[in-house]
Amino acid sequence: MEIDEAVRGCSDRRLRTKYGNAVYVVQRAFALYPFEEIAFSFNGGKDSTVLLHLIRAGYYLYKKDSGDIAQMNAVKNCPLRTIYFESPCAFPEINSFTYETVSTYGLPLETIHSDFKSGLEGLLKEKPTKAIFIGTRIGDPNAVGQEQFSPSSPGWPPFMRVNPILDWSYRDVWSFLLTCKVKYCSLYDQGYTSIGSIHDTVPNALLSDSSTEKSFRPAYMLTDGRLERAGRTKKTNPKVEMNSVASNGMNITEGGQMVSRAASIIVVGDEILFGTTEDNLGAALCKKLHAIGWRVSHVAVVRNEIDSVAEEVERCKSVDDMVFIFGGLGPLHSDVSLAGVAKAFGVRLAPDEEFEDYLSQLMGNNYTGDRNEMAQLPEGITELLHHKTLPLPLIKCRNVIALGATNMVELDTEWDCLLDTQESGLMPTKPFVSKHLSTTVSDVQIAPVLAKLCLEFSDVYIGCHRISRAGPLVVNLTGKDNQRVDAAAEKLTSSFEGQFSQVDSCK
Numbered sequence: 134m135e136i137d138e139a140v141r142g143c144s145d146r147r148l149r150t151k152y153g154n155a156v157y158v159v160q161r162a163f164a165l166y167p168f169e170e171i172a173f174s175f176n177g178g179k180d181s182t183v184l185l186h187l188i189r190a191g192y193y194l195y196k197k198d199s200g201d202i203a204q205m206n207a208v209k210n211c212p213l214r215t216i217y218f219e220s221p222c223a224f225p226e227i228n229s230f231t232y233e234t235v236s237t238y239g240l241p242l243e244t245i246h247s248d249f250k251s252g253l254e255g256l257l258k259e260k261p262t263k264a265i266f267i268g269t270r271i272g273d274p275n276a277v278g279q280e281q282f283s284p285s286s287p288g289w290p291p292f293m294r295v296n297p298i299l300d301w302s303y304r305d306v307w308s309f310l311l312t313c314k315v316k317y318c319s320l321y322d323q324g325y326t327s328i329g330s331i332h333d334t335v336p337n338a339l340l341s342d343s344s345t346e347k348s349f350r351p352a353y354m355l356t357d358g359r360l361e362r363a364g365r366t367k368k369t370n371p372k373v374e375m376n377s378v379a380s381n382g383m384n385i386t387e388g389g390q391m392v393s394r395a396a397s398i399i400v401v402g403d404e405i406l407f408g409t410t411e412d413n414l415g416a417a418l419c420k421k422l423h424a425i426g427w428r429v430s431h432v433a434v435v436r437n438e439i440d441s442v443a444e445e446v447e448r449c450k451s452v453d454d455m456v457f458i459f460g461g462l463g464p465l466h467s468d469v470s471l472a473g474v475a476k477a478f479g480v481r482l483a484p485d486e487e488f489e490d491y492l493s494q495l496m497g498n499n500y501t502g503d504r505n506e507m508a509q510l511p512e513g514i515t516e517l518l519h520h521k522t523l524p525l526p527l528i529k530c531r532n533v534i535a536l537g538a539t540n541m542v543e544l545d546t547e548w549d550c551l552l553d554t555q556e557s558g559l560m561p562t563k564p565f566v567s568k569h570l571s572t573t574v575s576d577v578q579i580a581p582v583l584a585k586l587c588l589e590f591s592d593v594y595i596g597c598h599r600i601s602r603a604g605p606l607v608v609n610l611t612g613k614d615n616q617r618v619d620a621a622a623e624k625l626t627s628s629f630e631g632q633f634s635q636v637d638s639c640k
């Protein structure tokens with residue numbers, strides 16, 4: 134079978150893996166559903182062209198595996214029911230390619246002249262249809278939340294959507310089409326990278342050829358697959374969303390500067406909970422945040438477990454402006470932090486080509502394993518924060534930033550990069566001012582005075598700690614308004630004339 138031979142014989146390991154997974158899904162679909170109750174949704178687009186050839190290969194392998202040797206010669210093609218929703222707004226090139234292709238491959242075509250939903254209702258009424266192959270890929274607006282086998286949505290007629298190329302990237306699609314040397318719609322050679330209707334689709338401006346004004350380079354030359362839909366004028370891919378920063382009601386600006394922002398820190402590490410290692414990065418990050426006027430509301434240490442991470446992220450992301458997460462990043466079994474973040478946001482992990490490029494530049498082909506786990510990032514919510522001093526960009530999922538630092542030096546570097554990168558959202562706010570007052574007055578005497586002071590100065594943080602049970606008590610007054618901190622300190626010291634002395638820090 135020419136497709137199977139072309140891919141298995143090629144040197145592109147990633148393509149071979151993607152192909153293997155996709156034809157496996159195709160074969161399982163043939164094993165699960167009667168052949169006559171499966172349909173193939175084909176529209177002449179590049180993704181459905183890939184799918185066509187995967188279905189042909191998968192069908193061949195399915196027949197081969199089921200020992201149907203007698204039929205093997207006849208299984209050159211796969212006469213699967215094919216549905217095409219034809220629209221008067223389709224490009225003529227798409228129409229002609231669709232008709233030509235079904236004829237070349239002997240596909241029985243059912244053309245539908247209505248919208249998807251009512252067309253499918255009609256189809257299911259007419260003929261039992263249990264499963265439909267669709268060329269949906271991650272990054273398509275309708276792909277979020279889908280799996281390789283996803284039942285149709287509520288409100289839609291009941292069938293199984295089978296998405297064999299769900300995890301394929303733009304580049305995978307072109308590697309496949311070019312490796313297999315199969316025909317695709319001519320529009321893709323004229324700079325179209327994703328094709329909708331004639332009213333909302335133009336060639337992708339990123340492929341415009343500067344030497345000749347009106348010509349465009351072919352679609353396979355687009356290097357950044359995330360810009361595949363740049364030629365689609367109406368619907369855009371919401372993959373990279375604006376930061377959604379939780380409001381804590383304190384983010385008023387003063388002279389253009391944020392007054393207060395709050396962060397929480399999640400440290401992921403079983404070994405910290407076992408007591409075998411100590412976390413010092415969390416404490417260092419608290420200091421750094423404090424130094425730029427951010428309040429840290431919460432530091433948590435959680436297990437290397439998806440649910441533990443997800444629960445903590447879920448709690449923090451909605452109450453704090455920003456959440457920092459340390460540990461549990463990488464290819465090991467215990468590196469589940471990003472899976473936890475994805476779960477907290479209700480999305481799943483999906484391959485990110487750009488991140489994968491960074492990984493392969495850094496580590497060659499050794500990092501991947503067959504499924505490139507390290508390049509899987511939470512789908513639709515991830516932004517990469519680049520900085521020239523970082524070998525790998527930092528990962529930001531809405532208001533959660535994953536830090537890869539494992540020691541102080543690395544933390545210092547990552548921190549400087551975050552401050553230097555506007556997209557991080559880590560803006561310095563009005564700095565805190567603090568006064569530390571030490572006294573030997575007994576707790577019993579000081580308690581009612583401090584309680585009253587807290588009520589009167591609710592905008593000043595008033596905390597106390599002791600170095601030892603018998604030693605002096607240090608009262609810490611921290612706030613954003615110098616005068617208010619001074620006034621609170623004045624009030625406290627005047628209540629205990631001569632019994633307080635100011636110290637430089639908490640020590």
Ligand SMILES: Cc1cc2nc3c(=O)[nH]c(=O)nc-3n(C[C@H](O)[C@H](O)[C@H](O)COP(=O)(O)O)c2cc1C
Nearest residue numbers: 174249253265267274275284285286289294329368
């Ligand atoms: C065979 C088929 C099945 C579909 N099933 C669903 C579905 O279950 N739920 C849904 O919301 N949309 C469904 N859709 C619609 C797609 O989500 C999407 O709107 C469609 O592919 C158009 O994409 P476009 O708007 O980018 O052209 C289906 C489309 C097709 C062709």
Ligand SMILES: Nc1ncnc2c1ncn2[C@@H]1O[C@H](COP(=O)(O)OP(=O)(O)OP(=O)(O)O)[C@@H](O)[C@H]1O
Nearest residue numbers: 174175176178179180181217218267268269327328
């Ligand atoms: N008009 C249609 N008729 C039949 N199937 C369709 C139609 N439109 C979309 N589909 C199904 O939905 C899938 C996803 O559509 P989409 O437009 O994203 O991909 P494509 O058309 O194959 O490629 P491209 O992204 O380049 O347009 C298709 O591969 C096909 O299975």
Ligand SMILES: [Mg+2]
Nearest residue numbers: 178327328329
């Ligand atoms: Mg299309």
